[in-house]
Amino acid sequence: MITTISRVDAPATTPPPRDRFWTTRRRDELTGWLFIAPQLAGTVVFVLVPLLLVGWYSLHEWNVLADSFTFVGAQNYRALAQDPKIGGVLRASALFSAGLVVVNLSLALLLAVLLNQRLRGTTVFRVLFFSPVVVSLVAWTIVWRFMLQNNGGINDLLAAVGVTGPNWLRSGGTAMAAVIVVQTFKNVGLNMVLFLAALQGVPRELYEAARTDGASAWTVFRRITLPLISPTVLLTSIITVVGSLQVFAQIAVLTEGGPGTSTTVLVYYLYQQAFQFHAFGYGATLSMLLFAIVLALTVLQWRMRRRWVFHES
Template identity: 75%
Template sequence: MTQVRSTPPGREQSRPGGPRWWTARRRDHLAGFLFAAPQLAGTALFVLLPLGLMFWYSLHDWNVLAGGFTWTGGENYERLAQDPALPGVLRATAAFSIGLVALNLSLALVLAILLDQKLRGTVVFRTIFFSPVAVTLVAWTIVWRFLLQDDGGVNGLLSVVGAEGPNWLRGEATAMASVIVVQVLKNVGLNMVLFLAALQGVPRELYEASTIDGAGAWTRFRRITMPMISPTILLTSIITVVGSLQVFAQIDVLTSGGPGTSTTVLVYYLYQNAFQFHDFGYGATLSVLLFAIVLVLTVIQWQMRRKWVVHED
């Protein structure tokens, strides 16, 4: 009888004629690293390297026009802590982010629920609400800048019903509200589609069983719909929060940070210091602050998922 010799785990035989260390496991590992190499290289080149340079530049006084690049250590961070304009910038950033996230997510969820009712014409309305997502951001914002002027289309519609509208982009309260609404109308279709896909994935048997048990519409929404689509709510909330902290083109085209500094959010204040005042060192310091805020908010949202996202433990 011929004995069959088994190979111990982790000691695969190499190919005949090849080196003994070139095992099948090592070949698999090399193939995996080669497939992941482009993504790793892109992350290192376009994420990690800019982050490192951002921290490095924040430690210098860099004026491009004067040609100076001087080590200052923590002076830019001391300046950041004493900047008299920073509290107002942070308040404007918080107002914009809170207003945008609340209005965007709530409107997107309402639209998704309405479109999930299988009524006639839902495809047309879905296209109408999603089409602004495909429109160029600057073109969309320029159109709304003309519509929101004192003699623009919005006030023209109000005059038809006998109402007189303000100059929306010249009042502190109305300017911030206008920027928020324009941004919500631009991107609400994306979250609407995500919510609609999540709603269509909820088993209909759950609604039928709850209806038999006597549950009303609000109870079904609170006890079935919200828990089942909670992973999508987490995803859209993270995307929307991060996007709200990176708004620039809308502010620049609509208000240029005004009136006064009422719509000067952190990203626009960063742009002003770096590219208008040519103080790239302090601009990099503001970038560090923005990175820290985004990181903290993302971590908080990710940690909260265990409390309100279904199937998380």
């Protein structure tokens, strides 16, 4: 008997699947890039490219009237180090920034605490304090210039009660204070709203527990309120510091840097050098100095947040 052995074919081996390029992960990554593309393009076009151009211009002597653009290397930076006015300009900038930050944040926090009470009419006061934020900056400053003149509305009110007011914008002792007050009233509403939102996020149970334990109002504010709103304090301080170093219209309209150079802050001095004296190269150098100061202060505040911002230690 002949036995027939059937040959069984081995199963065909399927080739390993080829990696697809258009995977789910890559589609998600592309979606994310598409969402941030407008902001990224705006940052590149309106921040990074101008910053590089300003750095390039600071290495040149650019005279628009003479139509000359000459490479001078670090000459503008040496001129900056030897500028006899730069010390006074930096002191005025520091004084304005320090005064604005202290007065603005303190007043904004005080208003937010008061308007956070559950009382009738608080909505009206919120609108009143926030309305200057949406008013045109130049219009706001022009109105205050007329009010602060020697024969303006402020001195007329003081004269009505027998007080002789100073020439606020032409006296070295009051000009800087007047500019700080005008800028504070203009933007205090924005910080007030940010503080108010933070205060409304503090759990009421913590206040009730503190009152049950007999804590005073100051202890409650210092131990509960202030730590819990410290992230908002960090945000408002950074915004206010950066904004104070970029002030220009208020100085130009109110004092034009005077009397003398007592209110000539860095941005206004930059404007004078670039657009009044047509020293665009030196103006670009001052711009780089301003950028370095803003960057250093922002990084310093961000690094110090671990010491006092809640949940950051």
